[in-house]
Structure formats: C-alpha cells, structure tokens
Amino acid sequence: MNKEEQVIMGFRDLFNKMVWLNKSKMEDSLKGYKSSEVHCIEYIGRNVDPNVTKLAESFYMTNGAISKLTKKLIKKGIIESYQKPENKKEIYFRLTEQGKIIYEIHEELHNEFQERDKAVFAQVTEEQFDSMLSFVETYSRHLDAEIKKLSVDNKSEFE
Amino acid sequence: MNKEEQVIMGFRDLFNKMVWLNKSKMEDSLKGYKSSEVHCIEYIGRNVDPNVTKLAESFYMTNGAISKLTKKLIKKGIIESYQKPENKKEIYFRLTEQGKIIYEIHEELHNEFQERDKAVFAQVTEEQFDSMLSFVETYSRHLDAEIKKLSVDNKSEFE
DNA sequence: ATTATTTTGTTGACGAGGAAACAAAATAAT
DNA sequence: ATTATTTTGTTTCCTCGTCAACAAAATAAT
Numbered sequence A, B: 001m002n003k004e005e006q007v008i009m010g011f012r013d014l015f016n017k018m019v020w021l022n023k024s025k026m027e028d029s030l031k032g033y034k035s036s037e038v039h040c041i042e043y044i045g046r047n048v049d050p051n052v053t054k055l056a057e058s059f060y061m062t063n064g065a066i067s068k069l070t071k072k073l074i075k076k077g078i079i080e081s082y083q084k085p086e087n088k089k090e091i092y093f094r095l096t097e098q099g100k101i102i103y104e105i106h107e108e109l110h111n112e113f114q115e116r117d118k119a120v121f122a123q124v125t126e127e128q129f130d131s132m133l134s135f136v137e138t139y140s141r142h143l144d145a146e147i148k149k150l151s152v153d154n155k156s157e158f159e
Numbered sequence C: 001a002t003t004a005t006t007t008t009g010t011t012g013a014c015g016a017g018g019a020a021a022c023a024a025a026a027t028a029a030t
Numbered sequence D: 001a002t003t004a005t006t007t008t009g010t011t012t013c014c015t016c017g018t019c020a021a022c023a024a025a026a027t028a029a030t
Helices: A003-029 A035-046 A052-059 A063-075 A097-116 A118-122 A126-156 B003-029 B035-046 B052-059 B063-075 B097-122 B126-156
Strands: A079-084 A087-095 B079-084 B087-095
Touching: A003 A035, A003 A097, A003 B003, A003 B097, A003 B126, A035 A052, A035 A063, A035 A079, A035 A087, A035 A097, A052 A063, A063 A079, A087 A097, A097 A118, A118 B126, A126 B003, A126 B097, A126 B126, B003 B035, B003 B097, B035 B052, B035 B063, B035 B079, B035 B087, B035 B097, B052 B063, B063 B079, B087 B097
Parallel strands: none
Antiparallel strands: A079 A087, B079 B087
16 A cells, blocks of 8 residues: 555544544533534534535535525524525524524534644644645645536536 | 644545545446445455454444445345354355456546546655654544543443 | 526435344353 | 353334425526
8 A cells, every 4th residue: 555545544544533533522512412413503603694505515415405404403493594685595594592502512522622632733843734734735626626627527418 | 723623624624525526436437336335345355354343343334334235235246245164153245256346446446536636646745744644643543542431431331 | 678597495205324122142250 | 061241243213314306586698
C-alpha cells in the first residue's frame, strides 16, 4: 500500500472512529435526540436563513430527507419555519428557545471533544497545521472540479 | 474557528465529498451493486478468513447488518460461506468466480480514483506525508483509548 | 404576455442499517 | 464434569434516508 492510500485509508478509519465515538457520547448526553437532528440544529443555529436545500447540500443528503427531518424538529418544538415577504417559495428555519438550549448543550459537548483531543493537537506544529489545511483545501477544490464534470456528463446523457 | 476545528471540519467535508463522488462513480460502473456491497466484496477479497464479526468491526456496523448483507451477496452468487472443521460456530466467506470479477472491476476503479487524484498528491512532499501519517496514527490511538474508556464505563453501570 | 424551464419543497413506497431478543457453540469458572 | 459466561450469528421490528413523482413558485425564453 503506497502512502497516498495510507493517508486516505488512515483518515477514513480515523473518521469512522471519531464519528462513532462522538455519536455515542452525543446520544448519551442529549438523550432523545439523534445525531442527525443535532447536526441539523447546529447548522440552523450557525447559519443565516438556512433552508431545506442549503441543509441538504451541506450534509450531502437529499431534499426529501431534510424536509422530513425539519418537519420532525418542528413537531418537537425545537425549530420553527419562516418566510420572507419577497419570496413565497423558500422556507427558512430558526431555533426556538428550546432549540437554543439543545444548541448550547451541543456546543459544550463540542468543547468537551476538543478538550479530550487537545493532547493530540498539542504535538502538531504550526507548519504541520498549515500543510494539512492546504492539502485539504487543494484536494477539496480538486473534487469540486470532478463533481462538476460529473454533473455535466449526466446532463449530456439527455441531449 | 481555530485551526484544530478547521482541520477536523476540513477533513470531514473533504471526506463526505469524496465518499459521495466515489459512490456515484462506483454505482455507475458497477450497476446493480450498492457501494456497501462492493466494500464488503473488497474486504472479503483482501482478508483471510473474514467472518461476520470482523466485517462488522471493520465497517463500524452491527453484526445483524452484516449478516443480512452477506446473505444477500450469497443469494446473488458473489460470495460463498465456509467453515473450519475445528469450529462449528464461526462462518467465513470467500469470493466466488463471479465475485472475483466484481473485485477486479473495483480494483480498477480504485486505480482510476488514484489516477484522478494524482495531481493533488504530486504536490505533497515526503515530509508532509509522514507528518500526516503520524498525525493520523496518534489521533487514532488516542481515540482507541477513549473508546476503551467508554466501554469500561458502560460495563460499570451494571455492577 | 405567454410559455417553457428551473428551483424548491413535499409525499409515499421502498431498502438499508440499528436495537433487541434469541439460539447455538465455545470458553471460563467452579 | 457441570454450570455460567462469552462469543458468534440470525431474525424481527422499527427508524432513517433515498428515489421518484409531484405541485407550486420563480426565472428564462420567446
């Protein structure tokens, strides 16, 4: 296995591990809330005028899934929807008071995770940080270009 | 947002993107096979005496899910199960001839992905590779220790 | 201005995966 | 040797997310 594969698979494995662990911790602290719900709350709390489409793009999920998820959160009284006078189509979301509480608990948990992993990052030099960030940036742009190609290809199938 | 968060979220985003893109490509080339099925085939092709439990641990999935997945693959004639004379409990899997074909197609696709992303890695120096690998390694061990703590905690609840 | 296309969100049928209860074999404890 | 515990795999029920069909609003094309 060459180093490229090692890096990719290493990160894949690391990521699966982290998702699994944090999800466990999360559903332990925020009993009654699924991690997907919490992610949704996090996004709505952090962004301005989030709608179904923006949430879906951010999570790489379908609009349908987000539509159902937000409906459920509304039913639970965690978020509420609103519209703008100039647009009768788009529907935005904001946190309710109860939602803000969940949001805060999540933030604390987030800090806990950072605290937990502090030791790992303490060993990382500024240069290493920058090198990793530039790697991520480059790779991400590269994939964006590939995704763009893909969507062009798919469109051309129907021409 | 500090650099720790940037790194984590950057990789998370990069990863979601890559998974989404590769999954699309995969299900395009290997029509009729889901990406989870292909992952399963990949693992069975690469490891010796894989069983339900090993597959589940590797994919961070439940035994139940793998049990169903393998049953389906057997039905499709892609894998077959076998046992060892000294153990009547564990059930192992191997690829059938048809399964080997899928495996090979997957390998080629894998090479295609590497080829596609070659340009990104070409810019990475040996030192950067090693630094990222050691970061992954350190972090992964750290999380293993945390996961271990978690399972100890859960056990102590019932004592 | 009218029509065509695109964007945005919703719904229902379906499949994938998790949780829990279970059975059978293997291992540990006595 | 017998009993208790653990490991391994399966099945049933349920939730979550996808897909496809759809409706309504917004935008583009004519």
